[in-house]
Amino acid sequence: MQVMIFGAGYSGKAISNALKTETVAISGTTRSEDKFESLTAAGMTPFLFDGVHLNEDLLAAMGHVTHIVQSIAPGKEGDPLLALAGEDLKRLLPNLTWMAYLSTVGVYGDHDGAWVDETTPCRPVSARSVERVAAETAWAAATQKADVPLSILRLSGIYGPGRNAFMNFEKGTARRLVKKDQVFNRIRVEDIGAALAFLMRKNERGIFNVTDDEPCPPQDVVSFAATLMGVEPPPEQAFETADLTPMARSFYGENKRVSNARIRRLGFDFGFPEYKNSLRQLWENGLWRG
Structure with a gap:
């Protein structure tokens, strides 16, 4: 092959x-x-x-x-x-x-x-x-x-080693954007x-x-990462008034919860179906920097 x-x-x-x-x-x-x-x-x-x-x-x-x-x-x-x-x-x-x-x-x-x-x-x-x-x-x-x-x-x-909320904190780019009822899968x-x-x-x-099993508001991921790091999360920002690139703003125009049931029915098991356990594993094992 x-x-x-x-x-x-x-x-x-x-x-x-x-x-x-x-x-x-x-x-x-x-x-x-x-x-x-x-x-x-x-x-x-x-x-x-x-x-x-x-x-x-x-x-x-x-x-x-x-x-x-x-x-x-x-x-x-x-x-x-x-x-x-x-x-x-x-x-x-x-x-x-x-x-x-x-x-x-x-x-x-x-x-x-x-x-x-x-x-x-x-x-x-x-x-x-x-x-x-x-x-x-x-x-x-x-x-x-x-x-x-x-x-x-x-x-x-997509996220993982070298590309995650911890990296955003380290680079000083972590943000908690809030748009009412907005959720994303990861x-x-x-x-x-x-x-x-x-x-x-x-x-x-x-x-x-x-996709994972846990669609949730994006600000929740940032807050959980801050908890693991033992740092204060950034202040919440309203999406409507935030300074965003057109590409970043376009992501918030799509709001949905995505099911992965089809591939699961074939017998596939996700290794990281929940973002909290996944982020904890990245942080505690020192894998977050990649």
């Missing part, structure tokens, strides 16, 4: 780590040679991919790949890898037998805090989420034509890796929400 992770960043490295126990060769793409060392340390053979051109080394490696993970975000022009592959995936990936596409729960849009699952119609709010829906649809069509099983993993807010990055490895082993196809 030969796995290639396109866009092997924070989640890609966790996926590579989760696949280390499998009998696989793992490679990953990055836009910069400066990141080759970190990909190698994560167990991947690194390749350059700028999202526009496929160089000779990458093309040669793709000829042997059996499983791909697409983690690169689409843009206004669509999915960059699919644009290069065209209508025939097997032209560039002749040995492809399974694919995963990393998407986002943002595709569901705003549901006023109600529960959503994989059967909920997508009604995205932000431009980024609109592009994700289009990419999901395009990959579904391409993999169906190539007769390749596709698993779409819809991810909630997902520990190691659970993304574990879920993908689980779906790959089962050769699953379909859409799966990969």
Whole structure:
């Protein structure tokens, strides 16, 4: 089995780590040679991919790949890898037998805090989420034509070692933004890796929400992290008057609780289903800095 992770960043490295126990060769793409060392340390053979051109080394490696993970975000022009592959995936990936596409729960849009699952119609709010829906649809069509099983993993807010509320306190950027009745789901990055490895082993196809069990107001997470650190939480700020970038403000335009029941019914167990236990583990084990 030969796995290639396109866009092997924070989640890609966790996926590579989760696949280390499998009998696989793992490679990953990055836009910069400066990141080759970190990909190698994560167990991947690194390749350059700028999202526009496929160089000779990458093309040669793709000829042997059996499983791909697409983690690169689409843009206004669509999915960059699919644009290069065209209508025939097997032209560039002749040995492809399974694919995963990393998407986002943002595709569901705003549901006023109600529960959503994989059967909920997508009604995205932000431009980024609109592009994700289009990419999901395009990959579904391409993999169906190539007769390749596709698993779409819809991810909630990603955190873990090196990317968490403790880091925000250390950098002085922790904030407690309050918007009435607003809730978010989260997902520990190691659970993304574990879920993908689980779906790959089962050769699953379909859409799966990969998210925790505990949607809650974002300010609660900051307060709990402050308690663990033994520091005062930052003062609450009203969302309506807070100074936010347009991207940060757009996240608060989507309010929902996301169910992970479908992947659980297949037999998958999340390692970090509750943010309090997860943050406590990061803090007490000294893993929070990564």
